[in-house]
Amino acid sequence: xxxxxxxxxxxxxxxxxxxxxxxxxxxxxxxxxxxxxxxxxxxxxxxxxxxxxxxxxxxxxxxxxxxxxxxxxxxxxxxxxxxxxxxxxxxxxxxxxxxxxxxxxxxxxxxxxxxxxxxxxxxxxxxxxxxxxxxxxxxxxxxxxxxxxxxxxxxxxxxxx
Numbered sequence: 001x002x003x004x005x006x007x008x009x010x011x012x013x014x015x016x017x018x019x020x021x022x023x024x025x026x027x028x029x030x031x032x033x034x035x036x037x038x039x040x041x042x043x044x045x046x047x048x049x050x051x052x053x054x055x056x057x058x059x060x061x062x063x064x065x066x067x068x069x070x071x072x073x074x075x076x077x078x079x080x081x082x083x084x085x086x087x088x089x090x091x092x093x094x095x096x097x098x099x100x101x102x103x104x105x106x107x108x109x110x111x112x113x114x115x116x117x118x119x120x121x122x123x124x125x126x127x128x129x130x131x132x133x134x135x136x137x138x139x140x141x142x143x144x145x146x147x148x149x150x151x152x153x154x155x156x157x158x159x160x161x
Contacts, residue, residue, distance in 0.1 A: 002059065004058070005057070006102065008054075009045070011042055014038045014042055014045070017054060017068070018034075018041060021088075023090070024086060052069065052085065053068075054067060055102070055105055057098050059093050059096075064090045064092070065098050066087075067087045069084045069106060070085065071113075071115070082109065082118050084120040087099065087102055087120070099131065106118065120137075
């Protein structure tokens with residue numbers, strides 16, 4: 001692979017990150033689902049209380065991918081973990097090891113941060129599942145994801161007022 005660099009994302013990377021988030025949403029068949037703005041990402045990634053971190057992959061000095069992650073916590077283990085919210089590689093850079101390098105990079109970040117685990121979620125139809133399994137990740141069939149959002153979340157919270 002020619003000149004691949006993986007580095008911490010900087011505020012100036014936000015337009016590229018948002019463009020890749022939109023490309024990822026399109027790939028995941030939800031092209032209209034992204035409502036995040038550059039201002040949202042700047043606030044939550046580089047503001048006074050960052051809620052996520054991000055790493056950028058550059059191939060020959062051209063941004064070609066990213067990871068976006070945050071710490072979670074295992075009460076059973078008494079240790080932090082990392083939740084990899086997004087990993088994305090641009091079409092033109094796929095098949096050359098960028099994705100594997102990004103995943104190895106975030107694993108190294110987890111180890112350096114003394115995180116006990118690395119979690120991510122993958123759509124059931126996504127062929128990347130084989131990629132993750134090849135690198136040693138395993139599908140957890142005994143855990144089912146649940147989510148509440150938007151008006152339903154606000155309705156649930158209103159009962160506490």
